[in-house]
Amino acid sequence: MKNGGSLLAAGVDVGSSAVKFAVVQIADDGSEKILALHNERIRRRELRKVIREGYDLALQSAGVRESEIAYAASTGEGELVDFRRGHFYGMTTHARGAVFLLPGTTAVIDLGALHARAMRVDERSRVLAYRMTSQCASGSGQFLENVARYLGIMLEDVGPLSCEAKNPEAVSSICAVLAETDVINMVSRGVSRNDILKGIHLSMAGRYIKLLRSIAAEGDVAITGGLAADIGLCRALDEKIAEEKLPMRVRTDQNSIFAGAIGAAFWGGYRHQVLARRSSEAVA
Amino acid sequence: MSAVEILLGIDLGSTTTKAIALDHAGRVLGRGITNTRSNYNVASRIVRDEALVQSRFELVRHAIAADPELSRVERSFIGALVRNFRKQQHLEQLERLESALDHCADALRYAPCREAVKEKLHQIDEAIRSRVPGHFSELAVRKSDFFRDLAAADYMWAAERFSDAKSVSFDVLCGLFDAAILEVENAATDGAFERHSGPALEQTLATAPAEIQKRAPKLRAAVESVRTREFRVLGMVGTGYGRQRLPFPKEQVRSEILCHGLGAHAMFAGTRTVLDIGGQDTKAIQIDSSGIVTSFQMNDRCAAGCGRYLGYIADEMNLGLHELGSLAQESTCSVKINSTCTVFAGAELRDRLSLGQKRSDILAGLHRAIMLRAMSILARSGGISDEFTFTGGVARNPAAVSALKELVKQNYGDRTLNISPESIYTGALGAALFAQRASEGRTVA
Numbered sequence: 001m002k003n004g005g006s007l008l009a010a011g012v013d014v015g016s017s018a019v020k021f022a023v024v025q026i027a028d029d030g031s032e033k034i035l036a037l038h039n040e041r042i043r044r045r046e047l048r049k050v051i052r053e054g055y056d057l058a059l060q061s062a063g064v065r066e067s068e069i070a071y072a073a074s075t076g077e078g079e080l081v082d083f084r085r086g087h088f089y090g091m092t093t094h095a096r097g098a099v100f101l102l103p104g105t106t107a108v109i110d111l112g113a114l115h116a117r118a119m120r121v122d123e124r125s126r127v128l129a130y131r132m133t134s135q136c137a138s139g140s141g142q143f144l145e146n147v148a149r150y151l152g153i154m155l156e157d158v159g160p161l162s163c164e165a166k167n168p169e170a171v172s173s174i175c176a177v178l179a180e181t182d183v184i185n186m187v188s189r190g191v192s193r194n195d196i197l198k199g200i201h202l203s204m205a206g207r208y209i210k211l212l213r214s215i216a217a218e219g220d221v222a223i224t225g226g227l228a229a230d231i232g233l234c235r236a237l238d239e240k241i242a243e244e245k246l247p248m249r250v251r252t253d254q255n256s257i258f259a260g261a262i263g264a265a266f267w268g269g270y271r272h273q274v275l276a277r278r279s280s281e282a283v284a
Numbered sequence: 285m286s287a288v289e290i291l292l293g294i295d296l297g298s299t300t301t302k303a304i305a306l307d308h309a310g311r312v313l314g315r316g317i318t319n320t321r322s323n324y325n326v327a328s329r330i331v332r333d334e335a336l337v338q339s340r341f342e343l344v345r346h347a348i349a350a351d352p353e354l355s356r357v358e359r360s361f362i363g364a365l366v367r368n369f370r371k372q373q374h375l376e377q378l379e380r381l382e383s384a385l386d387h388c389a390d391a392l393r394y395a396p397c398r399e400a401v402k403e404k405l406h407q408i409d410e411a412i413r414s415r416v417p418g419h420f421s422e423l424a425v426r427k428s429d430f431f432r433d434l435a436a437a438d439y440m441w442a443a444e445r446f447s448d449a450k451s452v453s454f455d456v457l458c459g460l461f462d463a464a465i466l467e468v469e470n471a472a473t474d475g476a477f478e479r480h481s482g483p484a485l486e487q488t489l490a491t492a493p494a495e496i497q498k499r500a501p502k503l504r505a506a507v508e509s510v511r512t513r514e515f516r517v518l519g520m521v522g523t524g525y526g527r528q529r530l531p532f533p534k535e536q537v538r539s540e541i542l543c544h545g546l547g548a549h550a551m552f553a554g555t556r557t558v559l560d561i562g563g564q565d566t567k568a569i570q571i572d573s574s575g576i577v578t579s580f581q582m583n584d585r586c587a588a589g590c591g592r593y594l595g596y597i598a599d600e601m602n603l604g605l606h607e608l609g610s611l612a613q614e615s616t617c618s619v620k621i622n623s624t625c626t627v628f629a630g631a632e633l634r635d636r637l638s639l640g641q642k643r644s645d646i647l648a649g650l651h652r653a654i655m656l657r658a659m660s661i662l663a664r665s666g667g668i669s670d671e672f673t674f675t676g677g678v679a680r681n682p683a684a685v686s687a688l689k690e691l692v693k694q695n696y697g698d699r700t701l702n703i704s705p706e707s708i709y710t711g712a713l714g715a716a717l718f719a720q721r722a723s724e725g726r727t728v729a
Contacts, residue, residue: 016631016634041455043454043455043458044600044602045444045454047634047638048638053449057449077635079638079639080638113631114627114628114631135623135624135625135628136624136625136628137625137626137627137628138625140627142627142630142631143627149462152462152463152464152465152466153463154393154459175585175586175587175625175626176587176625176626176627177564177587177592177593177596177626177627178564178585178586178587178592181298181525181563181564181592184298184320184321185526185529187323188323188324188526188529189529
């Protein structure tokens with residue numbers, strides 16, 4: 001299943017609030033290229049259907065037929081990806097995707113809907129050390145999504161509004177669900193939504209910095225996962241890092257939220273090549 | 285006719301706001317409930333108006349019951365009148381929603397596809413309207429009585445039908461609804477009885493059986509006499525999570541613990557232990573023989589173990605809060621839930637569902653989880669004495685109640701468990717009784 005002397009692979013990253021798709025091409029000389037990326041928010045629809053439809057859209061925009069994909073890999077909560085050939089653990093795929101998107105990355109922080117994961121990686125995107133948040137969704141992406149809904153703000157607007165905050169209001173980071181009521185209280189006290197959002201971003205950033213410190217991250221930290229698209233959160237992280245004078249800087253790429261899917265696609269392509277080599281050796 | 289003297293209690297909870305109107309003798313005249321929103325002033329005004337609307341219906345009922353010729357049709361007439369009234373109210377709210385949606389679609393972001401968006405909204409509006417009569421028919425079972433829930437369910441149903449990933453996506457339509465519903469909810473709608481009782485009355489009479497129609501003049505007169513009746517509020521007390529922000533003076537505010545103690549005592553005089561599971565706190569209260577609090581315990585700030593936990597789960601499943609319990613009761617084999625955190629339990633629920641486990645079994649597990657937490661708070665407050673009264677929104681949930689019964693029996697043996705069908709109003713009732721005491725004190729002085 002070669003395509004003009006190159007290999008096509010797909011990655012599907014199933015998160016708890018969105019499914020991300022990547023279609024990539026690996027040329028014979030080893031050069032790697034992204035053909036298409038697609039993000040599909042779940043919004044309580046039937047997951048299997050969301051995955052199927054999103055995958056079709058991704059293939060369509062890559063201009064590729066499903067039969068041409070040499071290897072489709074899942075990552076995240078991948079059980080429902082019926083068409084996958086293999087599955088990769090989230091940490092491996094995010095590391096791979098981050099190093100591809102942002103060469104020079106030495107640490108990755110994957111900010112998803114439920115968990116945050118910090119890992120230190122080498123230049124070949126192997127994970128050297130990692131730490132995850134505990135079994136509580138305080139300060140998670142899901143929480144931010146709920147708050148945005150409550151404020152009647154589209155998720156894309158959260159970041160830009162937060163950047164315009166003047167007097168951020170501190171948020172108790174105790175419980176993701178009850179902190180929502182803190183937000184209701186703030187609204188009723190007349191705190192502006194920009195200040196509320198910034199307060200939440202700062203409290204989340206504080207948590208993530210703690211994670212990064214615990215694995216002794218240094219240098220270029222790539223943000224991946226759904227929250228990577230939130231420039232308000234990225235700025236809050238910058239501010240916290242400057243405040244604590246830490247030896248790191250955070251970076252994002254416009255495609256950072258697809259890091260998991262991209263990593264899965266490349267790892268899948270790699271596994272396909274290894275398998276193909278082994279079987280041809282066996283024949284020989 | 286003289287003004288009707290009433291006392292008001294308002295319980296501003298984190299999920300719902302409740303009001304109780306008592307007559308001068310301390311009898312409940314009307315109740316009001318609405319979902320709490322960001323504007324506490326609006327929420328308290330809406331429940332207050334709602335309690336007054338219900339009080340007016342109660343007065344209509346009194347007027348009809350007092351006339352032997354009318355009392356035969358009391359039940360069917362009032363039932364139909366209230367349904368038609370609710371339908372009128374709902375239609376009015378829908379109209380506001382439509383214009384709010386239209387207004388939200390004018391935002392700059394939609395400029396490139398405004399025509400398409402408005403076209404979709406128009407289709408959705410029509411589809412939603414076609415479903416309204418069904419919600420208010422005699423045999424209708426509504427998912428929820430709140431406009432927000434009804435409208436959201438209908439809107440999502442229509443949006444899923446009309447959305448199209450290439451022109452106007454489901455996501456865009458959802459975003460528009462989230463913004464528009466806030467506009468609608470944060471506007472008060474007073475004077476509802478004056479506005480809607482007339483049309484509702486005419487609709488009721490037009491479709492009524494002959495035995496009601498031939499009494500039309502007298503029924504009209506009964507409704508008319510109530511429509512213009514004046515209310516005089518003798519006293520008002522507020523309580524609940526949002527009490528610090530209630531729009532009235534400090535001396536008219538009491539803590540939720542006191543109000544729940546007194547409210548539970550008024551409902552069941554033998555009560556010694558009260559468990560109240562509200563939206564975002566769980567309280568275990570011990571009271572003496574006159575309803576005064578002797579000790580209490582509350583949960584930490586974590587939603588696992590409070591009503592919000594179930595609310596979150598209901599949202600997650602696109603269900604109304606009061607459908608959860610009956611669904612859970614269909615369970616044959618309760619699942620053990622691994623997550624503690626509410627958000628994680630929501631994700632666990634989704635995972636389990638997509639792996640094909642039964643909804644009812646998962647829900648039964650979630651109900652047991654919340655009650656296990658309540659039991660530990662009860663133990664810390666001093667255990668469960670006879671009689672034991674369970675209040676708050678969660679007491680209306682049959683699955684929660686049966687989980688509690690089982691755990692109480694296991695841990696404490698036989699206890700009389702009191703649950704009032706109006707238990708969600710316990711705090712508001714306590715507040716209204718405090719208002720009555722205060723107003724009597726004033727008259728004596």
